[in-house]
Amino acid sequence: MFRSESITSRRSETVLRLLKLRKASGRRESGRFLFEGKKLFSEALDSKMPLAAVYATEENLTFAENELIRVGADSVRLFSVTDEVYMKLTDESAPQGLLCECLIPYELHTRSNIVPVSPGNRLFCAVGIQDPGNLGAIIRSAHAFGVGRLIISGCADLYNTKTVRGAMGALFRTKISVCSDITGALEALTNAGYSPFAAVLSESASPLHLLDEDPTRFYVVGSEGRGLEKEVVDACKGQVYIPMEKGSESLNAAVAASVLMFSQYIKRL
Known part of the structure; x- marks a missing residue:
């Protein structure tokens, strides 16, 4: 079973770092990018994309855990975030409650x-x-x-x-x-x-x-x-x-x- 870490503050260091990835310059500097949703999350796992972390609201946490276990993605960090924190992170008009942080696949x-x-x-x-x-x-x-x-x-x-x-x-x-x-x-x-x-x-x-x-x-x-x-x-x-x-x-x-x-x-x- 995955042990999730909690983020409850919209001003946490992790949240501020993730917000920089909304800009192309931040993605280039860090070599990371973000995407949202259960389907894309599962697709990324099945495609063996280099996921770094997953940020899920309470209602999506179990799904995220099960998917990580399914593919044996032990190195991916799992974070539980409050709805308030997630709304700070998302740019979706209909937020899906599951955000992925991924390394840019430079070989692909x-x-x-x-x-x-x-x-x-x-x-x-x-x-x-x-x-x-x-x-x-x-x-x-x-x-x-x-x-x-x-x-x-x-x-x-x-x-x-x-x-x-x-x-x-x-x-x-x-x-x-x-x-x-x-x-x-x-x-x-x-x-x-x-x-x-x-x-x-x-x-x-x-x-x-x-x-x-x-x-x-x-x-x-x-x-x-x-x-x-x-x-x-x-x-x-x-x-x-x-x-x-x-x-x-x-x-x-x-x-x-x-x-x-x-x-x-x-x-x-």
Whole structure:
């Protein structure tokens, strides 16, 4: 049985430290991030994420204990917190009473302009996705549609609580490369035999449904508002567009990314 520690003060040292993790700077400095909810907690345990601590209200304490026992997570610290303390920690509109503190998995999520690849590794690239919910949805689709490595650049923080929530546990199982020089990374991948295709609306772009299956091809999608910068498009080997009904507005970035990923996934079945 786990022995839980109690936190009853909203001004405790632990609470003040955790509040710093709500900001990207605090997450970078500490190498830790937060997420909430029973489902994500169980997903993290099953994915062997490096959990450091769990903070649970009284009604969720037994559940947290049982889950930690189930996977033998003896090194994870368990804290019992009052409802008042939990309300100080949460940023959820509907607090779930269970907060997890996790170490950033640097081996799973790398920060380098050199993208590690292996034979048959399927790629996808997202550039400039500033909305954390959209980024989370893209991560969720990447896992669902067999993307071996997701490449992102200029996007929302991976460990923003909205990103983690939107990914629905896929963040814990998806290999991600965060690149600061996306044009350099794309050029290096092209030299390694990959074929990046920019998702753009242009006369030179190929309609998605007419492209044959090619394991070296991967798509690069930009934000809904700005799209892809010219230098990113120029660094790609080709261009692609998603056919739509006339008069239709551009697709949400996460929806467009999902369509592109699914188009390749379905051809492999």
